[in-house]
Amino acid sequence: MEQSQNLSVQKPKAQNPRLRMLKTMLERLLQNKLAVFGGVVTFLLIFTAIFAPWLAPHDPTEQNYSAVLQAPSIEYWFGTDNLGRDIFSRVIYGAQVSLQAGLISVGIALIIGVPVGLISGYYRGFIDEYIIMRMTDAMLSIPALVLALALAAVLGAGLTNAMIAIGLVLTPNFVRLIRGEVLAHREKEYVEAGKASGISDFSIILKHILPNTIAPIMVQATLAIAAAIIVEASLSYLGLGTQPPNPSWGSMLATGQGYLDSAPWIALFPGALIFITVISINLFGDGIRDMLDPKMK
Amino acid sequence: MKNTSEEYQLQVRGLEVGFNNKKNFTQILNGVSFNVQKGETLCIVGESGCGKSLTSLSIMGLLPESGGIRSGEIRFEGQDLTNQSMKEMSKIRGNEISMIFQEPMTSLNPVHTVGKQIAEAVRIHRNVTKKEAYERVVEMFELVGIPSPRERVHNYPHEMSGGMRQRVMIAMALACNPKLLIADEPTTALDVTIQAQILDLLNELKADLDMSIVMITHDLGVVSEMGDQVLVMYAGEVIEYTDSRSLFDNPKHPYTQGLIESIPKLQGKTEELPVIKGSVPNPDEMPSGCRFSTRCAFAKQECFVQSPEEVGTEDHPVRCWMYSGEWQKMTPFEGGESNDNSSSEAVDRQPIRD
Structure with missing residues (x-):
């Protein structure tokens, strides 16, 4: 009995190491006020997107010709557009589109970029140097929006194709980032020590190098989500993304452009939301970078 | 030399290792040979850049991609490691041969x-x-x-x-209870009291687990603590190979003598520690003769031209003209033949042994 009590005194020290690490990281994140703000707004947006059908007071595609171009009121919080659709409801549903576009296109970029970057950086050689790297150079030399535009035009208009196009455009950034990290880590002594204890290349890449590159990948991914949201909005604005009547912040901006003098609220609210979303995700991403960097105390 | 090959845990013969850069091959290790008996510690001593670590990486099969073994063999329990496949090597690595690295950090x-x-x-x-x-x-x-x-x-x-x-x-x-442990400067990054603890620990474990150790170091203190046999390397060559007692009592090669001279002594008053001037020559600019000739205080003219063979007794081979029959007949060096700075500096040095 006495012994078990002694053990329990030492318990906090011997608790799950992963949990202990997580706790210090979370504490570090909470100290960063801007990151907390970014995180709260981001999660509010995610919440809004998920519960859009319950939160939206109107059907976002329902046209009401008796209430066209109405200014914000109690009935229509953010006003109505040229077809009498409730902007508040459309903005809420638009959050779904934007977050989907952000997450799925970055997911595509990660699924392609991480393995290519890992293998390219670890094995080096001709294919890495002359094919993969030159291909990323070529892709990075074209502005992201222009490339996405070209790809989306080839694939055909629509949200799915827009997401694929954005994902492909974001991929070279991840390949470069991960390759660079791998190049740095493959020379570390713990990799050599791992090889010296007989660990296979596959395990070294997956269990030793990949976990060490997670921090920069996560930071890059959050920033890429913000970029993807902008590109999706741009594509929708240009008519290559979400197709009408489905609401998307980008296409709402395009509609609002024609009514900037008479009904500025049509463009104002989706525009403000793009701004708030992107800045929140960026702030949150910065916070995550600081949280994962053990040198920041 | 005295034993048959089965008794050796590790036998390295005429190992030549180098790096491929662009088109030419820069050779670093030049015919390195040594044996490690079961339960014995071999210390490999030498200054930075003399090929100690490359020797250990060759044994482990962990040479960098640009590096390669050109010739020679590495026999571990009679089995040549130089022609093992990657898969077979990774079965041996960590299991039968293990390695400790310099930087625990x-x-x-x-x-x-x-x-x-x-x-x-x-x-x-x-x-x-x-x-x-x-x-x-x-x-x-x-x-x-x-x-x-x-x-x-x-x-x-x-x-x-x-x-x-x-x-x-x-x-x-x-x-995994390895039979051979390669320790590449395991105490260099640690402070002195911890160094002693780690060396004691290795000695204890060696006896308990009945393994052989190849200890790579530049610290002769570590050699005296650990070594049964000592291999002194200079610029990719083995220049002296003997047991640690004879090395300290009777160092033969001028380089070894210089190394031992440069250890601070406890007795007597030393104004200034003797040093070996200069540094290891660049692999691309190896002297054509003895590789140590440019820094050697005793070098004669022939030393700069012709590389010495391994001479001396079977238990204590040394690569130096001084111990060959021809030494007396060789022409003393006047300093005229080579204008190399390091060599003229080396001549300034007082002979360290009579």
Whole structure:
């Protein structure tokens, strides 16, 4: 009995190491006020997107010709557009589109970029140097929006194709980032020590190098989500993304452009939301970078 | 030399290793040969850039991609390691031959707990469950003297001190009961009291586990503490090879003599420590004669032209003209033939032995 009590005194020290690490990281994140703000707004947006059908007071595609171009009121919080659709409801549903576009296109970029970057950086050689790297150079030399535009035009208009196009455009950034990290880590002594204890290349890449590159990948991914949201909005604005009547912040901006003098609220609210979303995700991403960097105390 | 090949744990013969850069091959190791008997410690001594670490990496089969073994053989229990496939080598690595690295700070992966890393190494070579592997880790931690091992296995590397991390590295290297341990300057990054502890630990473990050790060091203090046999390397060549007692009592090669002279003495008053001037020549600019000739205080004219053979007794071979029959007949060096700065500096040095 006495012994078990002694053990329990030492318990906090011997608790799950992963949990202990997580706790210090979370504490570090909470100290960063801007990151907390970014995180709260981001999660509010995610919440809004998920519960859009319950939160939206109107059907976002329902046209009401008796209430066209109405200014914000109690009935229509953010006003109505040229077809009498409730902007508040459309903005809420638009959050779904934007977050989907952000997450799925970055997911595509990660699924392609991480393995290519890992293998390219670890094995080096001709294919890495002359094919993969030159291909990323070529892709990075074209502005992201222009490339996405070209790809989306080839694939055909629509949200799915827009997401694929954005994902492909974001991929070279991840390949470069991960390759660079791998190049740095493959020379570390713990990799050599791992090889010296007989660990296979596959395990070294997956269990030793990949976990060490997670921090920069996560930071890059959050920033890429913000970029993807902008590109999706741009594509929708240009008519290559979400197709009408489905609401998307980008296409709402395009509609609002024609009514900037008479009904500025049509463009104002989706525009403000793009701004708030992107800045929140960026702030949150910065916070995550600081949280994962053990040198920041 | 006295023994038949089966008695050697490790036998290295005429090892030539170098690097391919663009088109030419820069040779670093030039015919390195040595033997390690079962349960014996061989120390490889030499200054930075003389090929000590390259020798150990060759044995492990861990040469960088641009490096390669041009000729020679490395026999581990009679089996030549130079022509093993990658797969066969990774079965040997960590299992029969293990290695400890110089930097305990960077040799552990910062994102995993130390226990996890060692358990991983154990599970590669032994068919055990995760739990059994962890038990083995705890057992190893106890063996290498890590206090409260059951808690320490859950520590991350950054939560441990340098000495503790080197103990962890030793535990990792020994977890699969290797027959040969290669220690590449295991105490260089540690402070002196910890150095002594780690060396004592290695000596104890060597006796307990009946393994052979190849100890790579530039510290003659470590040699006197650990070494049964000593191999002195200079610029990729073995220049002297004997047991550690005769090396300290009767160093033959001027380089070895210089190394021993430059250790601070406890008795007597020393104004200034003797030094060996200059540094190891660049592999691309090796002198055509004896590789040490440019820094040697005794060098004669022939030394700069022709490389000496291994001479001396079977128990104490040395690569120096001084011990060959021709030394008396050779022309003394006047300083006219070579305008090399380092060589004229070397001539200024007082002879260190009469």
